[in-house]
Amino acid sequence: xxKFSGNTGLKLRFSLVAIAVIIALGGAWFKLGALQxxxxxxxxxxxxxxxxxxxxxRSARGNVYDRNGHLFASSVSVDSIYAQPRKLSNPALxxxxxxxxxxxxxxxxxxxxxxxKAFVFIKRRVSPKMxxxxxxxxxxxxxxxxxxxxxxxxxxxxxxxxxxxxVDGVGVSSIEKAxxxxxxxxxYKRRIAVDARGRHIDTADMSTAIKGxxxxxxxxxxxxxxxxxxxKNAMLQYNAKAAWAVVMDVASGDLLAVANYPRLNPNAPGLxxxxxxxNNVFSQSYEPGSVFxxxxxxxxxxxxxxxxxxxxxxxxxxxxxxxxxxHDVSKKGVQTAAEVFAHSSxxxxxxxxxxxxATKLQEAxxxxxxxxxxxxxxPEEAAGGIPRLPWAASRLANVSFGYGLTATALQMIxxxxxxxxxxxxxxxxxxxxxxxxxxxxxxxxxxQAEQVMSATAAAQLTEMMVSTTQPGAFAxxxxxxxxxxxxxxxxxxxxxxxxxxxxxxxxxxxxxxxxPAYNPKIAVMVVVDEPQGASLGGVVxxxxxxxxxxxxxxxxxxLF
Amino acid sequence: xxxxxxxxxxxxxxxxxxxxxxxxxxxxxxxxRVAQYSEGYRVAQLKKEQAELMAASKALALEIALLRRPERxxxxxxxxLGMSKPRLDQLMTTATGEK
Numbered sequence: 316x317x318k319f320s321g322n323t324g325l326k327l328r329f330s331l332v333a334i335a336v337i338i339a340l341g342g343a344w345f346k347l348g349a350l351q352x353x354x355x356x357x358x359x360x361x362x363x364x365x366x367x368x369x370x371x372x373r374s375a376r377g378n379v380y381d382r383n384g385h386l387f388a389s390s391v392s393v394d395s396i397y398a399q400p401r402k403l404s405n406p407a408l409x410x411x412x413x414x415x416x417x418x419x420x421x422x423x424x425x426x427x428x429x430x431x432k433a434f435v436f437i438k439r440r441v442s443p444k445m446x447x448x449x450x451x452x453x454x455x456x457x458x459x460x461x462x463x464x465x466x467x468x469x470x471x472x473x474x475x476x477x478x479x480x481x482v483d484g485v486g487v488s489s490i491e492k493a494x495x496x497x498x499x500x501x502x503y504k505r506r507i508a509v510d511a512r513g514r515h516i517d518t519a520d521m522s523t524a525i526k527g528x529x530x531x532x533x534x535x536x537x538x539x540x541x542x543x544x545x546x547k548n549a550m551l552q553y554n555a556k557a558a559w560a561v562v563m564d565v566a567s568g569d570l571l572a573v574a575n576y577p578r579l580n581p582n583a584p585g586l587x588x589x590x591x592x593x594n595n596v597f598s599q600s601y602e603p604g605s606v607f608x609x610x611x612x613x614x615x616x617x618x619x620x621x622x623x624x625x626x627x628x629x630x631x632x633x634x635x636x637x638x639x640x641x642h643d644v645s646k647k648g649v650q651t652a653a654e655v656f657a658h659s660s661x662x663x664x665x666x667x668x669x670x671x672x673a674t675k676l677q678e679a680x681x682x683x684x685x686x687x688x689x690x691x692x693x694p695e696e697a698a699g700g701i702p703r704l705p706w707a708a709s710r711l712a713n714v715s716f717g718y719g720l721t722a723t724a725l726q727m728i729x730x731x732x733x734x735x736x737x738x739x740x741x742x743x744x745x746x747x748x749x750x751x752x753x754x755x756x757x758x759x760x761x762x763q764a765e766q767v768m769s770a771t772a773a774a775q776l777t778e779m780m781v782s783t784t785q786p787g788a789f790a791x792x793x794x795x796x797x798x799x800x801x802x803x804x805x806x807x808x809x810x811x812x813x814x815x816x817x818x819x820x821x822x823x824x825x826x827x828x829x830x831p832a833y834n835p836k837i838a839v840m841v842v843v844d845e846p847q848g849a850s851l852g853g854v855v856x857x858x859x860x861x862x863x864x865x866x867x868x869x870x871x872x873x874l875f
Numbered sequence: 876x877x878x879x880x881x882x883x884x885x886x887x888x889x890x891x892x893x894x895x896x897x898x899x900x901x902x903x904x905x906x907x908r909v910a911q912y913s914e915g916y917r918v919a920q921l922k923k924e925q926a927e928l929m930a931a932s933k934a935l936a937l938e939i940a941l942l943r944r945p946e947r948x949x950x951x952x953x954x955x956l957g958m959s960k961p962r963l964d965q966l967m968t969t970a971t972g973e974k
Binding site for chain 2: 344
């Protein structure tokens with residue numbers, strides 16, 4: 316009888332099977348445990364290399380707002396198209412299909428798709444239309460991941476001042492550059508995982524992707540619009556080369572509008588005119604012409620070398636200094652200093668400057684802020700230039716009526732605001748507040764307590780500037796019925812770089828002033844470059860100035 | 876004979892219990908890992924939804940900004956509503972004093 320037959324045999328067979336099962340299962344469990352506990356980490360790494368791709372990107376860039384919270388700049392999430400070259404079975408075919416959708420050449424695409432990389436970008440920040448076209452192709456190992464792209468909802472409004480951002484989300488000009496350290500999103504790693512079924516899983520942790528800080532400018536969107544609309548009208552009327560305007564709050568120095576024409580659309584900078592790139596308010600340093608007589612008069616009144624009632628001989632409009640002859644548009648004989656200002660007499664102003672002296676005039680220019688930047692920390696701000704002493708008589712004459720030196724509209728408006736502020740220096744302010752790491756930070760007011768001219772001199776000059784804008788006066792086109800305004804016009808002949816002579820056919824027409832004259836709220840400057848058909852500041856720029864001032868005061872509730 | 880039978884049963888039960896004691900933790904570990912991965916998918920899905928909602932909120936904020944553009948408002952006022960800028964003689968001050 317076999318030991319495997321009968322009851323004993325049954326038990327023996329059962330035991331053998333049980334032992335075999337136990338050994339097999341035990342082996343399986345041992346292997347499972349070994350894989351999980353000892354080899355788990357290495358195997359995870361291997362899986363990650365095969366199925367995970369990682370790349371560095373920036374979180375959303377901070378927003379830029381106007382003083383009332385209207386959005387000027389933001390970032391939108393758009394798709395960036397990527398490929399996983401190591402996994403592509405037919406890079407050539409994929410390249411051919413992608414070439415049509417992306418507009419990139421097949422050769423260039425093939426080079427990327429045949430590389431030995433686990434992850435490459437095909438095209439970054441594409442339009443929603445292009446993204447949809449590529450997704451519709453349903454290509455294996457080609458996917459889309461969201462990235463941030465800068466967008467300006469007001470299009471060309473404030474374009475030059477806002478500036479541009481590079482493809483990598485870094486500010487490259489103006490505010491975007493100067494305040495990049497606040498605005499820029501933080502760098503973080505974004506992962507794209509592929510599961511066993513080939514599904515793409517974006518595993519970026521949004522909570523760790525800290526957004527850049529937000530910036531609140533002093534600019535008022537509505538006043539900016541008022542300035543730009545009126546500049547546009549002037550450009551159309553006079554077929555000018557360019558125009559710019561700036562509006563400042565005289566009490567705080569807040570810049571309420573910084574307008575440039577032609578405009579720059581940061582959404583499509585390549586489509587803007589070449590002349591649109593420049594922010595003329597900040598960076599165009601030019602010979603200001605007659606508007607600069609305010610400065611000469613301010614310095615002279617402050618030094619008390621003249622009074623508004625002093626009589627000055629304006630030589631009937633022609634006066635010789637050495638080999639130069641100075642001319643006046645309005646040919647007058649003897650008139651008061653106030654009339655010299657009202658009639659914008661070059662001869663009268665030159666004689667006043669001569670009485671003051673070059674040294675004192677130059678000191679005053681420096682004290683008022685000319686020849687240096689205003690401290691706004693914008694990369695494109697120009698400092699202008701004041702000639703070094705000693706000055707010949709002809710140089711002193713030129714400087715007195717705004718030639719032989721250069722200044723920006725920003726410097727001029729700061730000076731006008733200083734007069735309006737009773738002689739206390741006003742410096743421009745562009746950023747009201749910003750957020751940094753979630754905290755709101757208000758920037759300090761930049762108005763200095765420094766008294767750069769006496770309140771008496773400021774008041775006397777204000778009177779003169781009011782007289783200029785009265786009906787029948789030189790700049791009557793700036794007059795606003797029911798509201799007193801203070802202003803000064805200027806017309807500058809531009810220097811021809813080749814001939815080194817002033818060109819009568821190429822002018823810059825300006826007007827600067829503040830309103831209401833005796834309770835000033837805003838200072839405004841308008842400059843029209845190379846207007847056609849008319850050239851005088853009082854004719855071309857004064858009406859534009861008037862409309863900007865009127866509409867701004869109306870908007871603020873300060874008109875009457 | 877009875878005693879021998881009991882001892883054998885005890886041995887078999889002990890072996891059986893040892894096997895269970897060894898297998899159960901490993902089985903539990905496997906279950907935990909499976910749960911971890913499936914929760915991971917859920918978390919990834921929720922993160923994706925969160926990102927989509929944030930993007931949608933931002934898109935709406937941008938749309939508001941586009942709708943509020945002064946140029947657009949002026950265009951609507953002039954062309955659709957036939958409005959125009961008031962003349963100075965059409966303006967009236969209704970209240971005086973500090974704001």
